[in-house]
Amino acid sequence: MNFVRTKAIAKKEFKHLFRDIRMLLILLFFPVFLLGIFGYAVNFDVKNIKTTVYDSDRTELSRNFINALNSSGYFDITKFIDSDTEIRKILDKKDAQLVIVIPKNMSREFHSNKEAKIQYLIDGVDGNTANLIQNYVTAATSSYNNKLTLIKVSKTGSKFYTPIDYQPIFWFNPELKSTKFLIPGLIVMILIVTSAVSVSLSLVREKERGTIEQVDVSPVKSGELIIGKTTPYIVLALFNAIVILVVGYILFDVEVKGSYLLLFITTSIFLFASTSLGILVSVISDSQQVAFNISTMASLLPSVILSGFIFPIDSMPWAVQIFTNLTPAKFFIEILRAIVLKGVGLQAFYLQVIYLIIFATVFLGLANLINSRKGKTS
Amino acid sequence: MKTILHIIKKEFQQFRRDPKMFGIVLIAPIIQLLILGYAATLDVNSVHTVVYDMDKSYESRRFIERFKRSGYFIIDMYAENYEEVTEQLNNTSAIVAVVIPKEFEKKIQRKETVPLQAIYNGSDGNTAGIASGYVAKIISEFSKEIVLDFRERYGQKSSSVGMLTPEIRVWYNPELKTRNFMLPGIVGLLLSVITLILTSLAIVKEKEIGTLEQLIVTPIKPFQLIIGKLVPFVILGFIAVVMVITAMNLIFGIEVRGSSFFLFFASFLYILSTLGLGLFVSTISKTQQQAMMIAIFAILMPMVYLSGFAFPIENMPEVIQYVSYLIPLRYFITIIRGVILKGIGIEYLWMDTAALLGIGIIILTLSSLRFRKRLE
Numbered sequence: 001m002n003f004v005r006t007k008a009i010a011k012k013e014f015k016h017l018f019r020d021i022r023m024l025l026i027l028l029f030f031p032v033f034l035l036g037i038f039g040y041a042v043n044f045d046v047k048n049i050k051t052t053v054y055d056s057d058r059t060e061l062s063r064n065f066i067n068a069l070n071s072s073g074y075f076d077i078t079k080f081i082d083s084d085t086e087i088r089k090i091l092d093k094k095d096a097q098l099v100i101v102i103p104k105n106m107s108r109e110f111h112s113n114k115e116a117k118i119q120y121l122i123d124g125v126d127g128n129t130a131n132l133i134q135n136y137v138t139a140a141t142s143s144y145n146n147k148l149t150l151i152k153v154s155k156t157g158s159k160f161y162t163p164i165d166y167q168p169i170f171w172f173n174p175e176l177k178s179t180k181f182l183i184p185g186l187i188v189m190i191l192i193v194t195s196a197v198s199v200s201l202s203l204v205r206e207k208e209r210g211t212i213e214q215v216d217v218s219p220v221k222s223g224e225l226i227i228g229k230t231t232p233y234i235v236l237a238l239f240n241a242i243v244i245l246v247v248g249y250i251l252f253d254v255e256v257k258g259s260y261l262l263l264f265i266t267t268s269i270f271l272f273a274s275t276s277l278g279i280l281v282s283v284i285s286d287s288q289q290v291a292f293n294i295s296t297m298a299s300l301l302p303s304v305i306l307s308g309f310i311f312p313i314d315s316m317p318w319a320v321q322i323f324t325n326l327t328p329a330k331f332f333i334e335i336l337r338a339i340v341l342k343g344v345g346l347q348a349f350y351l352q353v354i355y356l357i358i359f360a361t362v363f364l365g366l367a368n369l370i371n372s373r374k375g376k377t378s
Numbered sequence: 379m380k381t382i383l384h385i386i387k388k389e390f391q392q393f394r395r396d397p398k399m400f401g402i403v404l405i406a407p408i409i410q411l412l413i414l415g416y417a418a419t420l421d422v423n424s425v426h427t428v429v430y431d432m433d434k435s436y437e438s439r440r441f442i443e444r445f446k447r448s449g450y451f452i453i454d455m456y457a458e459n460y461e462e463v464t465e466q467l468n469n470t471s472a473i474v475a476v477v478i479p480k481e482f483e484k485k486i487q488r489k490e491t492v493p494l495q496a497i498y499n500g501s502d503g504n505t506a507g508i509a510s511g512y513v514a515k516i517i518s519e520f521s522k523e524i525v526l527d528f529r530e531r532y533g534q535k536s537s538s539v540g541m542l543t544p545e546i547r548v549w550y551n552p553e554l555k556t557r558n559f560m561l562p563g564i565v566g567l568l569l570s571v572i573t574l575i576l577t578s579l580a581i582v583k584e585k586e587i588g589t590l591e592q593l594i595v596t597p598i599k600p601f602q603l604i605i606g607k608l609v610p611f612v613i614l615g616f617i618a619v620v621m622v623i624t625a626m627n628l629i630f631g632i633e634v635r636g637s638s639f640f641l642f643f644a645s646f647l648y649i650l651s652t653l654g655l656g657l658f659v660s661t662i663s664k665t666q667q668q669a670m671m672i673a674i675f676a677i678l679m680p681m682v683y684l685s686g687f688a689f690p691i692e693n694m695p696e697v698i699q700y701v702s703y704l705i706p707l708r709y710f711i712t713i714i715r716g717v718i719l720k721g722i723g724i725e726y727l728w729m730d731t732a733a734l735l736g737i738g739i740i741i742l743t744l745s746s747l748r749f750r751k752r753l754e
Contacts, residue, residue: 022668023668023671026672026676034679037684040694040695040698041683041684041689041694041695041698044420044504044689044690044693045503045693046690046693047693049692089726091549091550092716092720092722092726094712094716097692106542110541110542114541115541115543116542116543117545118543118545119546120544120547121547122547122548122549123549123550124549124550124551124552124554125558125559125715125719125720126556126559127420127421127551127553127554127555127556127558127559128420128504128508128554128559129690129692130548130554131422131511131554132507132511134511134546134548134554135507135510135511137546138511138514138544139514141542141543141544142518144542145542145543148542162521163491163492163520163521163524164491164494164521164524165491165492165493167493167494167495167496168496168510168513169495169496169497170497170498170500170506170510171467171497171498172499172500172501173500173501173503175503176500176503176504176506177503178503178504180501180503181502181504201667288666288667305413305414305417305418306417310418310688311417311418311420312420312502312505314424314471315419315420315422315423315424316416316417316419317416319416320416320417323417324417337501341501342468342499342501344468344469348468348469
């Protein structure tokens with residue numbers, strides 16, 4: 001390994017990178033842009049549920065109940081209707097996500113100490129949102145119910161009794177914001193684009209243009225070539241990672257709770273693994289178009305869907321869960337969440353680090369094997 | 379007309395000659411459908427749970443049994459102290475720790491209120507929120523039984539106080555499966571990929587190879603060239619749509635409840651915009667690499683994220699909600715979901731249909747003009 005030659009290649013690659021301004025802008029602008037979209041637009045936090053109310057009771061109780069819902073901040077009551085014939089149309093047209101139907105004799109039933117039912121009709125097309133709405137209405141009804149019972153019971157002097165008082169506590173992310181959960185995954189996605197995809201494209205470009213043969217006859221060794229070619233992209237990727245963390249902190253309050261040193265080391269190990277993947281792709285493919293297709297199919301798609309970035313792995317069928325182990329992104333996301341959100345140390349994720357190192361070695365080994373075989377046949 | 383047919387024929391011959399690309403176009407939809415169908419789910423059905431039972435009594439075991447039986451919780455371990463609880467939440471995939479306090483049973487027998495702590499790993503806020511809903515439900519059912527039990531024992535037949543209880547009905551998708559929400563959106567995604575990316579690539583390729591100049595000197599008129607180049611991708615797009623809808627029905631049992639004819643009509647309107655965008659990309663890029671990057675990162679990704687495909691538009695801030703009105707995929711996804719899941723038709727969807735038509739005509743006209751100018 002000759003340091004001077006490696007440096008020369010890296011320098012040349014940097015020049016290439018800076019010459020194609022359009023590409024460079026995409027690579028630099030893309031992270032901040034995505035972060036903006038993700039941070040503001042992409043979240044599962046259900047607030048302001050569009051609600052229509054059909055109050056056929058029209059009593060003090062029903063009005064107070066509606067007011068209580070309105071002031072909870074979760075429900076945005078936009079419309080009151082006078083007949084149940086409109087309900088279907090409202091849900092069909094997506095005018096409301098929730099229709100509350102208060103039956104005619106609710107107040108009477110309640111005051112004659114019976115069970116009064118309040119009907120909630122939820123648009124279930126988006127199953128996840130519907131599930132959260134379901135939780136909110138259950139909680140809202142029971143808290144209003146408790147309030148009423150307390151008042152009533154204190155009047156009669158008897159004791160009000162709830163057997164179990166549920167006290168949920170949320171660690172690491174008390175407001176349950178999904179942005180905090182998504183930002184580590186976003187870092188991983190952007191790192192994959194800047195490392196795996198770009199590296200494979202840049203190596204294949206030399207192949208496509210035939211310049212790789214010129215390099216082959218020069219005294220540059222393949223190790224030097226690969227290190228020289230990948231360094232600029234690794235530097236760029238690290239820079240991107242820093243930008244995302246800073247922007248994430250400024251705009252969305254996501255701060256790194258754990259150690260920066262660990263963060264840096266594990267990020268470098270992940271970059272090593274994902275550039276190895278890029279190198280492997282470049283060895284397999286002959287044209288940029290094929291390289292692009294393979295790297296999106298093999299790295300980008302799985303790292304968005306199978307890595308636990310958005311969709312929890314535990315909910316997938318077991319066959320798919322086994323598949324998820326093939327993407328390095330899965331392990332790095334676990335590491336990042338542990339460092340950034342939980343602030344815990346190496347004991348929480350040493351296994352994942354070992355996995356990443358194994359990945360990198362296997363990818364590089366495979367690339368080397370295929371490459372030397374191709375060399376022999378040609 | 380004859381000229382256009384010739385160009386279309388030539389394009390199809392090119393498809394046949396490039397089997398790798400053809401394979402990707404036809405196989406990718408099915409792979410996407412399978413991955414999204416099986417993996418892309420936000421359903422929470424296996425909550426890894428730690429139980430710290432300080433009471434170890436008959437009642438506490440009965441309570442824990444409820445968690446096991448619900449089908450949502452997987453009890454990973456029984457902790458013996460708070461350190462173990464912390465350790466599990468910090469270092470493993472445990473999502474919730476349920477802490478049953480001392481004297482759980484005694485307090486219940488004495489008719490006192492027992493505080494019950496559930497500590498969540500909130501880093502995945504969505505999962506934690508849904509899991510908390512499950513826990514609340516188990517607790518409220520358990521409490522109800524205790525109260526009823528007391529009444530029976532003390533001979534109070536009817537309840538002493540009135541109660542408000544929610545009666546929840548979920549329409550269109552009663553099992554609350556995310557799959558039903560995600561899969562119809564794939565039709566929109568696929569049409570975008572095939573018509574937008576492939577058209578722009580096909581045109582830029584001619585540019586890169588230099589054959590576009592040869593076409594310009596022939597008597598072919600620009601509009602004939604545009605139509606001839608676009609029609610094959612429209613046909614390809616429709617084949618993919620039919621394949622995906624059939625596969626959706628056969629593999630996942632999601633049927634089209636509404637009118638298939640309207641679905642195809644809307645697909646056609648949507649294609650107007652994607653073809654227009656594809657043409658536009660081809661006019662601003664010099665190489666296939668640029669075309670790919672611009673098409674994917676500058677057009678496709680924002681389109682996917684802002685269209686409500688995976689993330690509900692209602693949750694977005696107002697400003698971004700306004701931006702989403704500019705995105706044709708938004709209207710198309712509303713239509714697809716309406717037709718497939720709700721079985722509604724143009725009587726409710728006419729506004730989205732009109733928006734799709736308007737945007738499509740504007741984008742396609744502007745891009746064609748720009749493309750023609752470039753040619754001349």
